[in-house]
Amino acid sequence: xxxxxxxxxxxxxxxxxxxxxxxxxxxxxxxxxxxxxxxxxxxxxxxxxxxxxxxxxxxxxxxxxxxxxxxxxxxxxxxxxxxxxxxxxxxxxxxxxxxxxxxxxxxxxxxxxxxxxxxxxxxxxxxxxxxxxxxxxxxxxxxxxxxxxxxxxxxxxxxxxxxxxxxxxxxxxxxxxxxxxxxxxxxxxxxxxxxxxxxxxxxxxxxxxxxxxxxxxx
Amino acid sequence: xxxxxxxxxxxxxxxxxxxxxxxxxxxxxxxxxxxxxxxxxxxxxxxxxxxxxxxxxxxxxxxxxxxxxxxxxxxxxxxxxxxxxxxxxxxxxxxxxxxxxxxxxxxxxxxxxxxxxxxxxxxxxxxxxxxxxxxxxxxxxxxxxxxxxxxxxxxxxxxxxxxxxxxxxxxxxxxxxxxxxxxxxxxxxxxxxxxxxxxxxxxxxxxxxxxxxxxxxx
DNA sequence: CAGCAATATGAGTGATTCTCATGTTAAGCG
DNA sequence: CGCTTAACATGAGAATCACTCATATTGCTG
Numbered sequence: 001x002x003x004x005x006x007x008x009x010x011x012x013x014x015x016x017x018x019x020x021x022x023x024x025x026x027x028x029x030x031x032x033x034x035x036x037x038x039x040x041x042x043x044x045x046x047x048x049x050x051x052x053x054x055x056x057x058x059x060x061x062x063x064x065x066x067x068x069x070x071x072x073x074x075x076x077x078x079x080x081x082x083x084x085x086x087x088x089x090x091x092x093x094x095x096x097x098x099x100x101x102x103x104x105x106x107x108x109x110x111x112x113x114x115x116x117x118x119x120x121x122x123x124x125x126x127x128x129x130x131x132x133x134x135x136x137x138x139x140x141x142x143x144x145x146x147x148x149x150x151x152x153x154x155x156x157x158x159x160x161x162x163x164x165x166x167x168x169x170x171x172x173x174x175x176x177x178x179x180x181x182x183x184x185x186x187x188x189x190x191x192x193x194x195x196x197x198x199x200x201x202x203x204x205x206x207x208x209x210x211x212x213x214x215x216x217x218x
Numbered sequence: 219x220x221x222x223x224x225x226x227x228x229x230x231x232x233x234x235x236x237x238x239x240x241x242x243x244x245x246x247x248x249x250x251x252x253x254x255x256x257x258x259x260x261x262x263x264x265x266x267x268x269x270x271x272x273x274x275x276x277x278x279x280x281x282x283x284x285x286x287x288x289x290x291x292x293x294x295x296x297x298x299x300x301x302x303x304x305x306x307x308x309x310x311x312x313x314x315x316x317x318x319x320x321x322x323x324x325x326x327x328x329x330x331x332x333x334x335x336x337x338x339x340x341x342x343x344x345x346x347x348x349x350x351x352x353x354x355x356x357x358x359x360x361x362x363x364x365x366x367x368x369x370x371x372x373x374x375x376x377x378x379x380x381x382x383x384x385x386x387x388x389x390x391x392x393x394x395x396x397x398x399x400x401x402x403x404x405x406x407x408x409x410x411x412x413x414x415x416x417x418x419x420x421x422x423x424x425x426x427x428x429x430x431x432x433x434x435x436x
Numbered sequence: 437c438a439g440c441a442a443t444a445t446g447a448g449t450g451a452t453t454c455t456c457a458t459g460t461t462a463a464g465c466g
Numbered sequence: 467c468g469c470t471t472a473a474c475a476t477g478a479g480a481a482t483c484a485c486t487c488a489t490a491t492t493g494c495t496g
Contacts, residue, residue, distance in 0.1 A: 039283070043485080054485085055485095056443090056444060058484090176421070179401045183400065205431070206424075210423070210427050213427065271476050272453090272476085272477070273455085273477060276454060281454075
């Protein structure tokens with residue numbers, strides 16, 4: 001758990017004090033997102049609310065995008081941890097049950113986790129502007145990882161639980177499924193504060209229909 | 219064609235001169251997006267390149283987001299116009315052919331239309347930050363229209379050509395399909411400059427599989 | 437405790453978005 | 467044709483933001 005590091009932070013907080021500070025900044029970032037939205041977010045206000053000077057903010061985060069990216073990674077870790085627990089405790093006999101659980105967990109986090117309604121895993125947020133920005137494309141690279149990480153861990157969960165045929169075909173299918181599901185669920189929450197129930201149901205249909213080609217019948 | 223108006227512009231350009239100016243600003247916005255990305259885009263530079271003073275820019279566009287939103291709407295219109303033409307000229311016997319054509323047209327625009335690689339229809343771009351921004355949510359409303367417009371016109375095309383069962387079920391299914399396809403294709407172009415061919419193929423599979431529940435067999 | 441390296445700080449720099457007072461053109465009218 | 471009034475155009479400037487960097491502070495080691 002808690003894997004906010006790879007390429008997103010300038011300096012990895014070593015001491016407890018620093019770790020708490022980074023955590024507080026992420027917390028306030030999430031809360032601010034709910035209040036003022038992504039464009040209204042300012043590094044100054046995040047730092048002020050977290051009780052750290054602006055200079056310290058930039059000791060840890062390379063820029064505003066880095067902050068949001070770190071939050072997205074934390075969200076991702078949180079989601080995967082929760083899902084792992086739920087998949088472990090529930091009796092899963094069918095991979096479609098796993099889809100059901102995953103979507104439900106995502107929906108639950110949309111409703112309860114601060115900032116998650118605005119920035120969930122956030123890969124889309126980073127791609128426009130990230131790549132062509134200056135010279136490098138490390139932002140993009142870091143962002144793209146997210147999809148791969150989700151798919152990887154979902155595959156690990158799925159295969160371990162249900163013994164599906166491994167291979168690049170399944171890998172790609174899972175990435176596609178995650179991307180598509182994320183988009184539909186985002187839409188569901190854009191149209192309805194608690195997530196349009198019909199669209200949530202359709203999201204499950206979409207994923208099940210599609211994955212039926214790549215996973216065993218039942 | 220050319221429907222850049224609903225809520226996106228401060229003042230609708232009435233005279234030819236103004237219309238050309240707005241068009242030029244959108245053109246330069248698109249080209250700049252390719253050069254510097256979304257975050258690198260500045261209203262000042264767009265105005266400078268389009269040969270209009272910054273004050274004039276703000277006569278027509280409410281803000282930077284309004285500019286990008288207007289571009290997204292123009293892209294949307296362009297896409298639907300092209301698709302309508304292609305669907306009309308080709309002999310379509312099966313709705314799966316329509317899916318094929320639609321995805322191919324999107325891919326073609328990703329490769330050739332300036333700025334389209336960064337901002338296509340852009341509904342995702344607007345939702346984070348737009349809604350919670352201040353008090354109103356007109357930004358969100360305007361953005362949400364996009365999905366509805368696409369689905370509406372796609373449905374009109376589909377139904378007229380192939381006689382599918384009308385109803386809210388089909389409407390919702392088309393919205394879901396558009397949203398999911400858009401997300402997967404965006405991923406395809408994030409991973410590969412010309413669009414990952416496998417992912418493009420998978421996008422078609424995804425849509426066909428899903429829509430098979432809502433449209434006639436062949 | 438001396439010396440050194442790591443970390444912390446916030447006033448300042450340059451850049452950006454967007455406004456608004458003023459200037460310019462067109463439109464209506466007797 | 468002049469006069470009045472409204473629409474439109476303009477760019478200097480106000481407000482704000484992201485991010486830096488020189489200096490101060492803290493902790494670490496011998």
